[in-house]
Amino acid sequence: MQLASKWKKKRDASHPKFLIPQWRGCAGGFGNGDARERPSPRQNHKLSSLSSRCQWINHIGASFQLPNGTRVRNSPPRLRIFCLRDPKALVVTGKLWDKLILKSEIPVLVEFYASWCALCIMVHRVIDEIATEYDGRLKCFLLQADNDLQVAENYDIKAVPVVLLFKNGEKCKSVVGTMPKEFYVAAIEKVMAS
Structure with a gap:
């Protein structure tokens, strides 16, 4: 045209x-x-x-x-584009927090995100890659901070994305903002070695 x-x-x-x-x-x-x-x-x-x-x-x-x-x-309604990728990191809620995160026998990575956050989508991709690489040695979860405010407040989450690493039910490391994959991997290796 x-x-x-x-x-x-x-x-x-x-x-x-x-x-x-x-x-x-x-x-x-x-x-x-x-x-x-x-x-x-x-x-x-x-x-x-x-x-x-x-x-x-x-x-x-x-x-x-x-x-x-x-x-x-404004017709037809706004288009929504959904990603058809298969996410490796599972979504966790406040109801399952204790069972899946705090009582886990292996280290856990949790990304706090918001549905409106574009940077969080970039971090999702990195977390999915990490979940695939560390399958069986590290559990990876996503938690929507807007829906589970109590959990976000308990861990002093003021902005998203934030990635927390847990070992034996204790928070060991936090990464605020969008970082390269190598940064997350270095933090994971440090937590696993301790």
């Missing part, structure tokens, strides 16, 4: 700046090249083509033009 080389700015009372692409006919795109014949995003389930079907985009949502010419705001 070809877009005009310039973007027009449109003013709206609630949102001061919108960028509107000027559509031109598309060879091999929709219909006979007439921009008015674009199908609705609902008719195409390909995620990659969704952006080419938006008439205008803002920081809240998008406006889509239906085949009959009516404009629908």
Whole structure:
């Protein structure tokens, strides 16, 4: 699809700046090249083509033009993208904390995270790799700090992500923030050697 080389700015009372692409006919795109014949995003389930079907985009949502010419705001609902990876670190809750963490016979790594935290997702990947490498020698868990505030308060968790290492039910080491995998591995080796 070809877009005009310039973007027009449109003013709206609630949102001061919108960028509107000027559509031109598309060879091999929709219909006979007439921009008015674009199908609705609902008719195409390909995620990659969704952006080419938006008439205008803002920081809240998008406006889509239906085949009959009516404009629908914020429709379809926001897309949610789920990662299909198989996590190795299990989710623990406050109810199972004593049983899985404090009474464990082998060292335990717990990542405190929040669902809204982008850095936590990066740490999840590292923790999953560590869980695979140390399988049988180290248990790895994730705890959502927003849902289990009491556990987070007990361990003085003020920000996320935080990784705590436990051995024999006692907290041995804490790592605050996002660190390289080698940093976590060094902390784990130190706890296992003690």
